[in-house]
Amino acid sequence: MPDQQEIYFQLTPEFMDALHDALNHGDQEQVQHLVEPLHAADLADLLNKSKELDRVALITALSSALDPEVLPYLEEHVQEEVLELLGRDRFASLLPNLESDDVIDVIKDLEEEERNDLLQAMPARDRAILEQSLHYPEDSAGRLMQREMVVTPEHWTVGQAIDLIRLNVDLPKDFYAVFVVDPKYRPVGVLTVSRLLRSQREVFVNELMDKQYWPIPVDMDQEEVASLFRKYGLVSAPVINQDERLVGVITVDDVVDVINEEAEEDIMHLGGVSEKDTSSAVFETLKMRFPWLLVNLGTAFLSSFVISCFSTTIDHLVELAVLMSIVPALCGNAGTQTLTVVVRGLATKEITELNARRLAFKEIFVAxxxxxxxxxITGIASALWFQHINLGITIGIAMIGNFVVAGTVGALIPIGLSKTSVDPAIASSVLLSAMTDTIGFFLFLGLASIFLL
Amino acid sequence: MPDQQEIYFQLTPEFMDALHDALNHGDQEQVQHLVEPLHAADLADLLNKSKELDRVALITALSSALDPEVLPYLEEHVQEEVLELLGRDRFASLLPNLESDDVIDVIKDLEEEERNDLLQAMPARDRAILEQSLHYPEDSAGRLMQREMVVTPEHWTVGQAIDLIRLNVDLPKDFYAVFVVDPKYRPVGVLTVSRLLRSQREVFVNELMDKQYWPIPVDMDQEEVASLFRKYGLVSAPVINQDERLVGVITVDDVVDVINEEAEEDIMHLGGVSEKDTSSAVFETLKMRFPWLLVNLGTAFLSSFVISCFSTTIDHLVELAVLMSIVPALCGNAGTQTLTVVVRGLATKEITELNARRLAFKEIFVAxxxxxxxxxITGIASALWFQHINLGITIGIAMIGNFVVAGTVGALIPIGLSKTSVDPAIASSVLLSAMTDTIGFFLFLGLASIFLL
Known part of the structure; x- marks a missing residue:
């Protein structure tokens, strides 16, 4: 792996040493020389991962030579640093070099005032387009799409389309499909560039185009967009407004980021952290993790309350205190298994109404x-340990009961929540552990107070 | 959402009702008529999610009309059913309609004997290519790539390249880039199709091509490949063998699946389940989940053993039994937060050697x-509950100690494991809960037996 990192991620230890040397000597020219061959993504990586002091030195050294393509890759707080160090006008002058979706990516997280100031500093035409994009809800197709695209009327020939493409300077740097529209600018088909290239000039585009295409409503959630791309293996798709007119195009490279973000969100939420956790400063992290732990402290005290109801039972038989954590602990794990599978299945649409009921039954059966x-296993081990057969039977019965709770709750909570606007990944695991803990203690200690005293 | 599902996922309740009707009446023609407009991905979805009986009826009804494009989308056990129902020869005759990477996708999970039989039933030329692909390690770039691609020598002109593309019938259905090679067939540059389309016929390809491209070694792990695509926003990339000769191309649609698979793996492993869990039959699921639970039962008994060492202490002060679960429970959650962030950061390369040490310190500080x-909070609540100040102080001190354990273990275990071949996502959470549980009980009960008796 280190070899591959050297080849592909360019930020080798030697490179870092040379760069630090140049920065320490204030050798601006050498810094620019070293950084110049880096891909924008690698330079952004370098800025994101540097210590703040190094980063400031680096941005200052690059200043006028900073590649605008770097900006969309930067973490939010790094972007703000760059904006502060370069100044608003210089920063604004970098933006028109980017495609519209990348500009949105850069400015969307800024504070409103700052964003408006930046927009004012940009050319009027760019500004109008950007303001319209910002108008779409966050995480919608409208935010994801770019405006630059290739469009031809349906009665054109391949030759006419190619000539248009050769003439037009305002096209995206690379594009993968040409959209064919009717006179009302509604998409009627899609033509991949490779098919265009292969055809004779005289052929009409509407004979050649693919009529099976996926028009994406401009307000569709980005998660839904990612689902479509993934399911149908799309490379680009047209975006339409309420009147079904073509307003933009979403390409797969933007969707790759969304897929990653959405998976990230599920992982993070299941682990009880915010998806912004990694890139946050210490105090932010502390603030974001606190509420989750507080809720968990509440459920832990709830379990303690359940235990306290049986303190006389425990007083009679201290072995109960020794064994009582096993049932909730194991069932918590079993419930988490179910929960993970169901939450993820819902997110990837592997679980839909077609099979939800069957999967829930399967989970309960497995439980x-x-x-x-x-x-x-637990019953025999406990009975042997304490030479007490009834103790073993009691823990065994409690275990079966709590396993059923774990399987049922683990499967039904996320399926139930998926029909609401609550994120199943966040709420489910708190509810699950609250249930498996309190019910686990209650079953074991309750059965013990009936059968063992 | 229901509206969007209707538009995009086509499997509406009305459709399902009509299909069931047709299947129940054995009306093969109607079944084929209903299924015909479905995209291959939707038909596959239908097959994957149907009950076994329905599925068999559907496959039988479609039989000769089954779209080969469906096969790569099917879950493993559904593929096997199709193979069984259609018979080997009919199944083999479907495969040459697919691109080579899709064929690999279909046959890779079959048993070796079955796979060899299928290969024997295919045309010799296809077979040779497939056997070579199967030779590459699973999850490597070689398995992911397709052989069909467009290649031009470096001294050609755009016109020559376009003429070749127009002539050649053995090209992939769609392609996004043309690879330029030297006389030894080593890639020297990449030319996107849109740039080719925009250029004059007389221009030489090596003047036009992009020299910054990412050649992927054929044995590179697919996770690494996905990293590259994601980081650099690639749409396709050339694959090279040990002699640096061009052997295939990987396109972004294959990588989208890998990104999803890899994120899936992390989520599943953190939740203690296998990534194959969702699509498995009940007994398989049971078998896959058992070992994880057994390991966790082991750590639960370990905690019980720690508690048993303090049973006389608990006997003296039953409040300890009531409160003792709080410390391990809360610290288990805190440790999981850290673990999740670090495991995911490592997987997405947000954490590398550049910043690992800094992040570990941050985690410990947050802990x-x-x-x-x-x-x-816990100390005051406990002291008030039992009117026992020293009990509150004891649980507070145990809490701080165990939080430090949780943060340290949560951060260092995955970073340590990432340098080995063990998957940090699987092993870390067992180790973490074993540590926070045993140490949590030990600290609280140990301190209590010193200070409270």
Whole structure:
């Protein structure tokens, strides 16, 4: 792996040493010389991962030579630093070099005032387009799309389309499809560039175009957009407004980021952290993690309350205190297994109304089966340890009961939440552990107070 | 959402009703008529999510009309059903309609014997190419790439390249880039199709091509490949062998699946399940989840053993039994937060050697800070509940200590494991909960037996 990193990620230890040397000597020319061959993504990586002092030195050294393409790759707080160090006018002058979706990416997280100031400093035409894009809700197709695209009327020939493309200077740097529209500018078909290239000039585009295409409503959620791209293996798709007119295009490179973001969100939320956690400063991180832990402290005290109801039972038989954590701990893990599978299945649409009920039954069945197996193992181990058969039977029965709770809750909570606007990944695991803990203690200690005293 | 599903996922309740009707009446023609307009991905979805009986009826009804494009989208066990129902020869005759990477996708999971039989039933030329692909390690670039691609020598003109493309029938259906090679067939540059289309016929390809491109070694791990595509926003990339000769091309649609798979793997492994869990039958699922639960039962008994060492202490002060679960529970959650962030950061390369040390310190600092905050809250709540100040102080001190353990272990275990071949996502959470549980009980009960008796 280190070899591959050297080849591809360019930020080798030697490179870093040379760069630090140049920065320490204030050798601006050498810094620019070193950084020049880096891909924008690598330079951004370097800026994102540097210590603040190094970063300031680097941005200052690059200043006028900073590649605008770097901006969309920067983390939010790094972007703000760059804006501060370069000044608004210089920063604004970099933006028209980017495609519209990348500009949106850069300015969307800025404070409103700052954003408006930046927009004022940009050419009027760019500004109008950007303001319109910012008008679309965050995380919608409208924010994801770019305005630059290639469009031909349906009665044109391949030759006419190619001539238009050769003439036009305001096209995206690269594009993968040409959109064919009717007189009302509604898309009627899509033509991949490779098919255009292969055809004779005389052929009409509407004979050649693919009529099976996926028009994306401008207000569609980006998660839904990503689903479509992934499911149908799309490379680009037209975006339409309420009147079904073509307003932009979404390309797969933007969607790759969304897929990653959405998976990231699920992972982070299941782990009880915000998706912005990694890139945040210490105090921010602390503030973001606190509420989740506080809620969990609440459920932990709830479990303690359940235990306290049985303190006389425990006083009679201290072995109960020794064993009582096993049932909730194991069932918490079993429930998390179910929860993870269901949350992820819902997110990737592997679970839909077609099969949700069947999957829920499967989960509950698996829970019962595992419950029986682990009831036997735990029961025998406990009975042997304390030479107390009834203690083993009690923990076994509690285990089966709590396994059923874990499987049912783990499957039904996320399926239920998916029909609401609550994110199943966040809420489910708190609810699950609250249930498996309190019910686990209650079952074991309750059964014990009935059968063992 | 229901509206969008209707438009895009085509499998509406009305459609399903009509299909069931046709299947129940054995009306093969009507079934084919209903299914015909479906995109291959939707038909596959239908097959994957149907009950086994429905699926068999559907496959039988489609039989000769089954669209080969459906095959790569099918889950493993559904593929096997199709193979069984259609028979080997019919199944083999479908495969040459697919691109080579899709064929690999279909046959890679079959049992070796079955796979060889299928290969024997295919045309010799296809077979040779496929056997070579299967030779590459699973999850490598070689498995991901397709062989069909457009290549031009470096001294050609745009016109020559376009003429070749127009002549050649054995090209991929769609392609996004043309690879320029030297006389030894080593790639020297990449030319996007849109740039080719825009240029004059007389221009030489090597003047036009992009010399910054990313040649992917054929044995590179697919996770690494996905990283590259994601980082540099690639749409296609050339694959080279040990002699640096061009052997294939990887396109972004294949990589989208990998990105999804890899994120899926992390989510599943953190939740203690296999990435194949969702699509497995009940018994398989049970078998896959068992080992993880068994390991967790082991760590739960380990905690019980720690508690049992303090059973006389608990006997003296039953409040300890009531409160003792709080410390491990809360610190387990805090550790999971850290773990999730670090595991994911490592997977997405947001954490590299450049910043790993700094991030570990940040995590430990956050743990200490949160530890102090929650020590105060928990300490005061416990002291008030049981009117016992020293009990509150004891649980507070145990809390701080165990928070430090959680932060340190949560950050260092995955960073340490990432340098080995063990998947940090699987092993870390067992190790973490084993540590926070045993140390949590030990600290609280140990301190209590010193200070409270």
């Amino acid at each position: 019962i089966a595992n419950g029986i197996i682990f009831a036997v | 200490i800070a949160n530890g102090i905050i929650f020590a105060v």
